[in-house]
Amino acid sequence: MEEAVNAISAVDQHAHNIRKPEAQLPFEAAFSESYDEDVWNKQTPHTIFYRRSLRQLDKLFGCGSSPNAIKCYRNALSLEDLTRDLLKAANLCHLLLDDGLSPEDILPWTWHNQFVPTHRILRLEDLAQTLLPQCCSLTEFEKRFVQALDQTGSEVVGFKSIAxxxxxxxxxxxxxxxAVRDFSKFEGRLERSALYSRVLYLALEVASDRNLxxxxxxxxxxxDLRLEQSNPLHLVNLIERFACPFVILHAGYPYTQEAGFLSSVYPNVWVDFGLxxxxxxxxxxxxxxSQLFELSPLNRLLYSSDASLIPELYYLGSLNSRAALSKVLVECVENQDLTEAEAIEAAKMILCANALSLYKLAV
Known part of the structure; x- marks a missing residue:
């Protein structure tokens, strides 16, 4: 099973751009969701993710598994050569980038296109925050916002919300x-408000019209999020109101079974397990x-790495996802939930075919 899964060229359907060389953060920052340097220095090196990753990178690089050995190896290569090696090892056929994370510090999506066919996921909040200060009225903003969403180039294959x-x-x-009252008080950052609601609802209307x-x-x-407010069950009113495909990122973890449930009962819900x-x-x-497999239809599951900052995460996402997918599929065969042929077909769907269909990507 592992050999068959590893041979599949995957669509990484949600990741982020690599940071510019001059804007690099400490290596440990890439293995933490924290912004705190004390966390990077004192806690991240003691996580299972970090320690496992060092050994996995050593198997690819052949340089030794100490942090210093890994850092010396990667620093000896150009960013282009390092990225090329890691993306080749990740075995990707398409890469979809949300370029709204620290946009001033990242390389453009076109830079990544030299290694693998790359596409954009447009972050809605960033677009709205760019346009709002340029507009004199809510009516003007709504017109320009909808127009911008309607006229995205072919490189944009979907939208992203950080609600x-x-x-x-x-x-x-x-x-x-x-919404008009909130517009008059807007100070640069969209947060929960009538104006934010208007932005999101307008975007979902456009996405529904365009089937994006x-x-x-x-x-x-x-x-800077409140975990209890990020349970995917909170999306139900939007899922029921708008026809566009909803992609629940990060398996909703720790609300993974809830995410699987939503994909099993709504025709416009997919679940990704990156991060x-x-x-x-x-x-x-x-x-x-395994929890996603409990309820989620196999044609509603999507692979991604949610890589950001450094190219190693594209590879580590692929490596670990393929290993977990292989193990869970073997268990499905042993439990007689799937035949071996069905399990291999499921791997092809989850790693590639489902995303090709959803985002209308070339085979």
Whole structure:
């Protein structure tokens, strides 16, 4: 099973751009969701994810598994050569990038295109925050925002919302009067408000008209979210109101079974398991994927790495996801849930075919 799974060229359907050489953070930062340097220095080196990753990188690089050995090896290569080696080892056929994470510090999506066919996921909040200060009225903003969403280039294959970081995933519709009041008070950052609700609802209307997938951060992440407000169940009112495909990111972890449930009962819900895989322990990754398999239709599961900052995470996401997928599929065969042929077909769907279909990507 492992050999068959490793041979599949995958679609990494949610990741982020690599940082510019001059904007690099400490190596340990890539293995933490924290912004705190004390966490990077004192806690991250003691996580299972970090320690396992050093050994996995040594197997690829052949340089030794100490932090210094890994850092010396990667620093001896150009960023282009390092990225090329890691993306080749990741075995990807498409890469979808949300370029809204620290946009001033990252390389453009086109830079990544030299290694693997690359596409953009447009972050809705960033676009809205760019346009809002340029507009004199809510009416003008709404017109320009919808026009911008309608006229995205072919490189944009979907949208992304970070509602979980802006007050939570439960977003009710707003009145025009309340949105106008919030517009007059806007100071640069969209957070939970009638204006934010208006932005999200407009975007979901456009996505529904264009049949474009909308990715939503769910579950754990950076410390500026409230975990209980990122449970994917909070998306139900939007899922039921709008026809566009909803992509629940990060398996909703720790609300993984809830995410699987949503994909089993709504026709417009998909679940991705990036970030949870590879950030969790091996047992945690296997359990997370197994929980998705409990209810989720196999044609509604998507692979991603959620890589950011450094190219190693594209590879580590692929490596660990393939290992967990192989293990869970073997268990399905042993439990007679699937035949071996069905299990291999499921791997092809999850790693590649489901995303090709959802995002209308070339084979």
């Amino acid at each position: 979980a970081y802006r007050g939570g995933l439960h977003v009710e519709p707003s009145t025009s009067e309340a 997938p909308v990715q939503f951060h769910t579950g754990f992440g950076d410390p 949870a895989l590879p950030f969790l322990s091996t047992a945690g990754m296997n359990r997370c994927l």
